[in-house]
Amino acid sequence: MSVKVYERILDLFEAEGINTLFGIPDPNFVHLFHLAEERGWNVVAPHHEESAGFMAEAVSRMTGKAALCIGTLGPGLANLAGAIMCAKVENSPVIFLGGQRARITEQRVRRGRIQFVQQMALVENSVKYSASIEYAEQTDEIIREGLRKALSGTPGPVYIEYPQHVIQEELDVPPVLPPEAYRLVGQTAGADLVAKAAELIGAAQQPVLLVGHGVHTSRAGASVKALADLMACPVIQTSGGTSYIEGLEDRTFPYGFSAAAIDAVVKSDLCLAIGTELGEPVHFGRGRHWVANEANRHWILVEQDPSAIGVNRPIDVPLVGDLRAIVPQLVDALKDTPRTPSPELEGWIKQDADQLAELAETAPSGMSPVHPARLIVEATKAFPEDGIMVRDGGATTIFGWTYSQAKPHDVMWNQNFGHLGTGLPYAVGAGVAAGGKRPMMLITGDSSFQFHIAELETAARLGLPLVCVVAVDYAWGLEVGVYKRTYGQGSLETGVHWSKDTRFDKVAEGFGCYGEYVERDEDIAPAIKRAYASGKPGVIHVAVDPKANSEEMPSYDEFRTWYAEGQQ
Incomplete structure (x- = not known):
């Protein structure tokens, strides 16, 4: 033709x-x-x-x-x-x-x-x-x-x-x-290695399933759920794999930020890692929380790139191929011999739930401007059950790791590169992929939001059900914190503050979106609900306390351990 x-x-x-x-x-x-x-x-x-x-x-x-x-x-x-x-x-x-x-x-x-x-x-x-x-x-x-x-x-x-x-x-x-x-599709692993992996899983007393970014970008949640059910063990999220698999919400714990996750990792005698490079945010699978039981722990890695095997840590059973093909192989190998649930699993589930409830209770409240921890709690409590969560920003995202009360099945954020300003474009792209049928929530810092703020018009033109919750401290909050830790309180903070006359709710209205200004805790969730009900993309301008935003980032010391600097 x-x-x-x-x-x-x-x-x-x-x-x-x-x-x-x-x-x-x-x-x-x-x-x-x-x-x-x-x-x-x-x-x-x-x-x-x-x-x-x-x-x-x-x-x-x-x-x-x-x-x-x-x-x-x-x-x-x-x-x-x-x-x-x-x-x-x-x-x-x-x-x-x-x-x-x-x-x-x-x-x-x-x-x-x-x-x-x-x-x-x-x-x-x-x-x-x-x-x-x-x-x-x-x-x-x-x-x-x-x-x-x-x-x-x-x-x-x-x-x-x-x-x-x-x-x-x-x-x-x-x-x-x-x-x-014209290309290799659905590459499986060899039957001998699948059998060896199944044998190790069956013999393990305290296995963990380490789930990374690739599980979600390959849309492999259902098959990983079937595998997790057969393994009857906790699911540990990497920082890139923060989408929750449907049906595994209660026993999925974020690595490094959940006490249950840390305990499960320390005690584990087998780790099955799927969709992760085993990079710095999980300490290459051999530093920090992995050190204690290293001599007794076996590793199974599902990896599409054969040249990646053993680079960051030794692997006992490498399963090379497409995880969308290999996970069903493991499911088939284990289906007749499901494991008895790990003895401490119920305790870890309760520990994680109690930790989230305590964070929701203890996040500082009654402040105006709002404490950023309270913003996260109130916004994520209002997150729609079938929604898509998008994250952006430095300090705002760090608060979000710890205080989020939602367990979304789809999370978008720029974890590996740390590129700010991706939030609003990611939300538009995710909305297009979902056909505009699923509600979306972007939780972002004000500085990041301004990178591509013009895409509010794109969201409005496409009629996307998006609400942007913007934590506004009129500064690069994370960098302000770096100045304070480096030079002390009251030091000159160069290039990190900007005009306090900016109103994102008014900017949103100019783009044909819904806008609302909030400065009290109790007004956050109602404003989000009004934005969704408006039928337009919405922007909730939330004034947050700049001192808390720069000085009280939770788990910041854990975050700093991601930067190995040759020590792992």
């Missing part, structure tokens, strides 16, 4: 189940955008290309598939750079398509060329693969190689560009191939 290059590109992505794109169209892309919308794709144009990249990443996390983001030549690609780097560190399989001037422009010896820079060299260290469609006939092989690289081993972003003279060339091509015809 005869098709244009831009048509074929859409065909190839549709074969992978991709039907959403983010970007700002320019002459390079108008034909592709127009055809995508005609075909029923979700075509979302935000106000900044970096936002587009974060939105695409959120779609990937919500669907378990690769996602697509487009940036125009020159400044568009420059704006995408932060999102590309973020996707690399967050292990997100996003395909970034970039336009470029015709190659004759690049090859000429000229100065003063408009909207031109050599783009591939700028991004090659931030992607798993970069290529250019130099000839129309390369379209299939390069797009497929991009998808192959993005989804193989540790997932990650790729960059593909095409010069503007290529996009409308004609191709005579056969029908597109399904994914399994």
Whole structure:
């Protein structure tokens, strides 16, 4: 069949189940955008290309598939750079398509060329693969190689560009191939190693299941739930794996921030780790809380990248492949011999529930401005049961780890890279992936919220059920705390304070959203409910106490241990 290059590109992505794109169209892309919308794709144009990249990443996390983001030549690609780097560190399989001037422009010896820079060299260290469609006939092989690289081993972003003279060339091509015809899909582990893993699980007295970010981005919750039921043990969340699996909420404990989690880890004699790199936030699986029983603990690691096995710690049984295929293998191996529940499991469940209840009771109240711990308690108590939670900010997120009363099944935040400003774009992308049918709550600091505040208009245009709860101290709260710890109280705090005249509720109204100002504890939850009821995206401006926000971050000492600095 005869098709244009831009048509074929859409065909190839549709074969992978991709039907959403983010970007700002320019002459390079108008034909592709127009055809995508005609075909029923979700075509979302935000106000900044970096936002587009974060939105695409959120779609990937919500669907378990690769996602697509487009940036125009020159400044568009420059704006995408932060999102590309973020996707690399967050292990997100996003395909970034970039336009470029015709190659004759690049090859000429000229100065003063408009909207031109050599783009591939700028991004090659931030992607798993970069290529250019130099000839129309390369379209299939390069797009497929991009998808192959993005989804193989540790997932990650790729960059593909095409010069503007290529996009409308004609191709005579056969029908597109399904994914399994050109890349490895559903890789399982060897039966011998699965059997060895099942044997270790059966012999363990105090096993733990360590669940990371990859479990949720692969949408593997149901099969992991079946495995956890057979293992009858506590589920320990990494800091990236903070989405709760439905049915496991009561026995899922956050590593390092739950006393039950710490006790379970210290006493464990087996750890089955799924969807995690065993990085600094879990002390590489061999430092801090893991030290006490190291000599008696076996490790099973489910890992898609064979070159990652044994890098951060020795592994007894490596299960290399797609966790979506390997976890069902383990379930099948254990189904006839389920474990008796760990003897202390009920006690840990009660300990964790009591800790959460105590935090809700003891979070300082009655203050105006509001104590940030109380903001988290009141906001998360009002979190919708079927909602999507999005986090952003420094001090605000640290308060959230400890004081959150919600156990959401989908959590979006930028854990590995620590990129601020992702919250609002992540929320828009997650909302698009959910078809606008699930309520969302963004809990963010004020400084982070301002990075991409223009995307409030995008949320309003799309009619997304989003409420943004903004902790406002008119400062970079975490950095203020660093100044105080470094130089003492009353020291000069350079570059961390900003205007106290800003009202985010009024800004929201200007974008066609619902806005409300709050400065008392008891008004937070009612304001959130009114925002949801308004039928518009909402922004709740919550004035928080700046002294508490910078000086009273809970578990801050635990957070600092993530930065190993060669000590682990």
